Amino acid sequence: MAAFSATISESSRFLSSTSLPHDAAAPKRKISASPFPSQCRSFSLPKPFPLSRLGVVSQWGRGKSLNICVQASVAVETSMDKVHLPKGNMWAVHKFGGTCVGTSQRIKNVADIIVSDDSERKLVVVSAMSKVTDMMYDLINKAQSRDDSYISALDAVLEKHQSTALDLLDGDDLATFLSQLHHDISNLKAMLRAIYIAGHVTESFSDFVVGHGELWSAQMLSYIVRKNELDCKWMDTREVLIVNPTSSNQVDPDFLESERRLEKWFSQNPSKVIIATGFIASTPQNIPTTLKRDGSDFSAAIMGALFRARRVTIWTDVDGVYSADPRKVSEAVILRTLSYQEAWEMSYFGANVLHPRTIIPVMRYDIPIVIRNIFNISSPGTTICHPATEDEDGQRLESPVKGFATIDNLALVNVEGTGMAGVPGTASAIFGAVKDVGANVIMISQASSEHSVCFAVPEKEVKAVAEALQSRFRQALDAGRLSQVAVIPNCSILATVGQKMASTPGVSATLFNALAKANINVRAIAQGCSEYNITVVVKREDCIRALRAVHSRFYLSRTTIAMGIIGPGLIGGTLLDQLRDQAAVLKEEFNIDLRVMGITGSRTMLLSEVGIDLSRWRELLKQKGQVADLEKFTQHVHGNHFIPNTVLVDCTADSNVASCYHDWLRKGIHVITPNKKANSGPLDKYLKLRALQRQSYTHYFYEATVGAGLPIISTLRGLLETGDRILRIEGIFSGTLSYIFNNFTGTRPFSEVVAEAKQAGYTEPDPRDDLSGTDVARKVIILARESGLKLELSDIPVQSLVPEPLRATASAEDFMEQLPQFDKDLARERQEAEESGEVLRYVGVVDAVNQEGVVELRRYSKDHPFAQLSGSDNIIAFTTTRYKEQPLIVRGPGAGAQVTAGGIFSDILRLASYLGAPS
Ligand code: ADP
Numbered sequence: 001m002a003a004f005s006a007t008i009s010e011s012s013r014f015l016s017s018t019s020l021p022h023d024a025a026a027p028k029r030k031i032s033a034s035p036f037p038s039q040c041r042s043f044s045l046p047k048p049f050p051l052s053r054l055g056v057v058s059q060w061g062r063g064k065s066l067n068i069c070v071q072a073s074v075a076v077e078t079s080m081d082k083v084h085l086p087k088g089n090m091w092a093v094h095k096f097g098g099t100c101v102g103t104s105q106r107i108k109n110v111a112d113i114i115v116s117d118d119s120e121r122k123l124v125v126v127s128a129m130s131k132v133t134d135m136m137y138d139l140i141n142k143a144q145s146r147d148d149s150y151i152s153a154l155d156a157v158l159e160k161h162q163s164t165a166l167d168l169l170d171g172d173d174l175a176t177f178l179s180q181l182h183h184d185i186s187n188l189k190a191m192l193r194a195i196y197i198a199g200h201v202t203e204s205f206s207d208f209v210v211g212h213g214e215l216w217s218a219q220m221l222s223y224i225v226r227k228n229e230l231d232c233k234w235m236d237t238r239e240v241l242i243v244n245p246t247s248s249n250q251v252d253p254d255f256l257e258s259e260r261r262l263e264k265w266f267s268q269n270p271s272k273v274i275i276a277t278g279f280i281a282s283t284p285q286n287i288p289t290t291l292k293r294d295g296s297d298f299s300a301a302i303m304g305a306l307f308r309a310r311r312v313t314i315w316t317d318v319d320g321v322y323s324a325d326p327r328k329v330s331e332a333v334i335l336r337t338l339s340y341q342e343a344w345e346m347s348y349f350g351a352n353v354l355h356p357r358t359i360i361p362v363m364r365y366d367i368p369i370v371i372r373n374i375f376n377i378s379s380p381g382t383t384i385c386h387p388a389t390e391d392e393d394g395q396r397l398e399s400p401v402k403g404f405a406t407i408d409n410l411a412l413v414n415v416e417g418t419g420m421a422g423v424p425g426t427a428s429a430i431f432g433a434v435k436d437v438g439a440n441v442i443m444i445s446q447a448s449s450e451h452s453v454c455f456a457v458p459e460k461e462v463k464a465v466a467e468a469l470q471s472r473f474r475q476a477l478d479a480g481r482l483s484q485v486a487v488i489p490n491c492s493i494l495a496t497v498g499q500k501m502a503s504t505p506g507v508s509a510t511l512f513n514a515l516a517k518a519n520i521n522v523r524a525i526a527q528g529c530s531e532y533n534i535t536v537v538v539k540r541e542d543c544i545r546a547l548r549a550v551h552s553r554f555y556l557s558r559t560t561i562a563m564g565i566i567g568p569g570l571i572g573g574t575l576l577d578q579l580r581d582q583a584a585v586l587k588e589e590f591n592i593d594l595r596v597m598g599i600t601g602s603r604t605m606l607l608s609e610v611g612i613d614l615s616r617w618r619e620l621l622k623q624k625g626q627v628a629d630l631e632k633f634t635q636h637v638h639g640n641h642f643i644p645n646t647v648l649v650d651c652t653a654d655s656n657v658a659s660c661y662h663d664w665l666r667k668g669i670h671v672i673t674p675n676k677k678a679n680s681g682p683l684d685k686y687l688k689l690r691a692l693q694r695q696s697y698t699h700y701f702y703e704a705t706v707g708a709g710l711p712i713i714s715t716l717r718g719l720l721e722t723g724d725r726i727l728r729i730e731g732i733f734s735g736t737l738s739y740i741f742n743n744f745t746g747t748r749p750f751s752e753v754v755a756e757a758k759q760a761g762y763t764e765p766d767p768r769d770d771l772s773g774t775d776v777a778r779k780v781i782i783l784a785r786e787s788g789l790k791l792e793l794s795d796i797p798v799q800s801l802v803p804e805p806l807r808a809t810a811s812a813e814d815f816m817e818q819l820p821q822f823d824k825d826l827a828r829e830r831q832e833a834e835e836s837g838e839v840l841r842y843v844g845v846v847d848a849v850n851q852e853g854v855v856e857l858r859r860y861s862k863d864h865p866f867a868q869l870s871g872s873d874n875i876i877a878f879t880t881t882r883y884k885e886q887p888l889i890v891r892g893p894g895a896g897a898q899v900t901a902g903g904i905f906s907d908i909l910r911l912a913s914y915l916g917a918p919s
């Protein structure tokens with residue numbers, strides 16, 4: 001017990017020696033003689049601290065155990081020497097955030113900025129060195145959970161400030177500061193020990209401890225500024241700022257009392273430069289408190305109002321207020337001006353560059369706030385002011401939407417039931433119950449049918465809220481007047497802010513369109529009638545994507561698409577080269593920003609966080625490739641955190657890859673492919689895929705599956721969508737077979753033409769893959785299904801050009817060697833055709849009237865368009881009710897890497913335009 005009493009007596013010294021607040025509320029109180037320096041003031045220990053439990057009553061005398069006043073001498077004022085506080089434009093207020101005073105070098109830098117400001121008078125509000133407030137809260141948590149390591153953690157706090165002071169100060173300044181610091185630390189140690197023993201801490205004790213960071217930073221800064229021979233004093237704002245605690249972890253400033261105390265403080269400390277502590281204040285009973293986390297901005301705003309300052313400059317580590325949190329949206333832009341309301345809405349909804357309560361005090365006196373970057377002084381920052389003083393020219397060009405902000409860790413509560421409509425007092429009963437559990441309602445939405453009321457509360461409060469509602473409405477729920485009190489966890493709020501939204505129609509349409517296109521489901525919506533803000537609630541996992549999607553819709557007119565390329569072989573490789581050559585033009589001229597975030601082959605994949613440098617993709621894939629994993633690949637390309645749209649481009653011919661499309665589309669990933677496997681595979685899977693794609697805003701394009709880059713699918717769709725009816729589609733769909741029959745003119749046997757085609761690279765490595773007709777049958781199936789026919793691949797009779805005995809032959813070489821033995825059959829057929837003025841053509845046919853298809857060798861008269869082909873061209877004839885006499889014909893090269901890649905590329909651009917790219 002003896003040891004413990006000693007500890008507490010140490011803390012009593014601390015209580016009186018750390019520049020304690022005036023007892024201004026009781027000016028007539030008798031001032032006792034005191035051993036402490038004249039700067040010391042009276043201070044009341046936070047009431048709820050259970051000192052009697054700790055056995056210190058005898059130390060302080062029984063009557064004072066719960067409210068100990070240590071009173072020090074206060075300079076007695078006479079009306080003669082009273083200095084009046086000048087107020088108004090001569091004052092400039094600066095606030096320096098934690099990062100601005102994070103190191104000794106930075107503190108010096110801050111001092112330079114203060115000194116170089118040529119304002120007549122300056123009030124500087126300073127935060128604790130960065131991380132220090134977190135360290136202080138950590139001390140409290142450790143001590144109250146009886147974790148001894150608070151002692152070493154306190155040593156780290158001491159060490160940080162001691163080494164900073166050693167860097168910055170010398171002589172008497174250093175000695176005075178260090179003695180004060182050691183003193184404070186030993187008192188804190190005693191206090192933390194008491195908390196450790198009690199295993200409990202009250203809010204006011206905690207506030208008292210955590211505010212030390214500001215006391216130390218302000219004192220250090222004031223010594224340095226004073227070195228520049230400025231008339232400078234430091235202010236412990238607990239002596240001046242008086243605030244009333246509220247029930248919702250906030251405090252309300254008492255402006256009148258604070259003003260009175262400020263007048264008094266100034267009369268005793270008249271000076272042109274004042275370095276004041278941010279964050280800390282006192283209650284009207286002189287109990288130290290804080291303005292709560294990040295509260296130094298609020299301190300600066302209150303000071304600005306008390307001094308009627310010309311301006312409040314908030315120095316931080318970013319160039320100003322961005323259109324969205326720059327850590328989440330790399331393309332966010334700096335907003336040059338914001339109205340007070342806009343700034344308030346942005347900060348309320350999570351833009352933590354400014355404490356939300358900063359606005360009200362300055363708005364009252366029309367004092368502008370400027371947010372500036374201490375690390376980039378040349379940037380003008382963001383000015384928050386009344387809209388009338390906005391820079392007109394700058395503003396007119398700006399979007400009606402200024403910025404976006406998000407709040408995570410919310411839950412929605414939905415109170416629903418038919419018995420709510422027309423019943424006065426339901427909303428009051430709901431929110432009364434919520435208030436009773438002390439929960440903070442962040443947004444409310446009620447449908448005009450009054451059928452349901454939905455609101456968002458912090459996730460950690462939702463359990464208590466739901467229980468309170470269940471119990472408050474037990475009777476209504478039992479009687480069925482209310483159907484449910486439902487909780488939807490894991491939600492986030494996305495707020496869109498802009499004062500000009502009020503006068504601009506269509507903003508919300510654009511907003512919701514952008515969300516729909518990014519495949520984001522909106523769970524609840526709220527728009528106040530001030531129209532400064534539209535708030536939507538989305539799933540937490542969608543929040544960043546939603547933020548990026550809406551931000552890019554309003555701010556980056558360009559459409560940004562994250563791409564994953566699967567299969568960098570001949571076609572995929574050519575596509576990547578085409579993208580490389582065209583990307584800059586697309587970005588410059590069409591605002592389309594295509595970023596290849598990943599390339600995967602069957603063995604190796606290359607992933608990038610920002611976009612692969614396509615001029616080196618082959619080399620990078622070799623050097624930096626990792627083991628291919630399609631799932632990981634998909635997750636990477638889709639999960640990247642700054643691009644709202646994702647497309648996977650499947651350039652393989654693999655049915656395993658094709659079987660992933662359904663899952664990708666379901667996840668909101670667009671799919672583009674020349675791979676025929678999905679669309680010509682089992683009918684039920686195909687139908688499911690198309691149904692899913694039609695229901696969602698996800699796109700699935702596959703133009704290059706038929707006729708490479710030729711506009712075949714799009715032509716067919718155009719006909720169908722405009723109400724034409726397909727009667728028949730007939731065409732030469734294989735570039736290889738087109739080449740072979742165009743050159744099979746009787747001068748050479750069939751096998752020689754095939755060998756020549758193989759030589760020229762027109763065939764697959766094994767020409768049987770072309771001659772079997774399966775590839776053509778897949779194209780026929782794709783077109784048939786596109787025309788609405790429900791056919792399976794096995795429903796299409798296919799005439800194979802591979803002679804029966806050669807179908808099982810082992811190698812392609814053996815096949816080529818033996819093929820000449822069968823030349824005579826085709827030679828005879830060709831001869832017969834020629835004798836009737838006809839040619840042989842290998843075609844695919846979709847007969848929509850009879851709901852069937854076929855792939856076979858047919859004869860066409862020499863003047864038929866199919867007979868006029870050359871090289872490896874494809875030709876497709878659409879016979880429809882509109883194009884009945886003369887079919888609509890599409891003709892051109894239908895094979896080869898360049899045109900196939902070109903077809904895929906145009907699907908990518910089609911996607912960009914569907915997503916909103918300008919045409
Ligand atoms: P300080 O310690 O200076 O008070 P804060 O960390 O409290 O600094 O606030 C600045 C930070 O706010 C920035 O570093 C930035 O990451 C974050 N921030 C969030 N939203 C925005 C926004 N819309 N504009 C600017 N900064 C933002």
Ligand code: ASP
Pocket residue numbers: 097098127128133134213278279292293294295296297
């Ligand atoms: N230092 C306090 C905090 O970190 C106040 C502030 O910096 O605004 O919360």
Ligand code: MG
Pocket residue numbers: 097294297352353354355
């Ligand atoms: Mg801050």
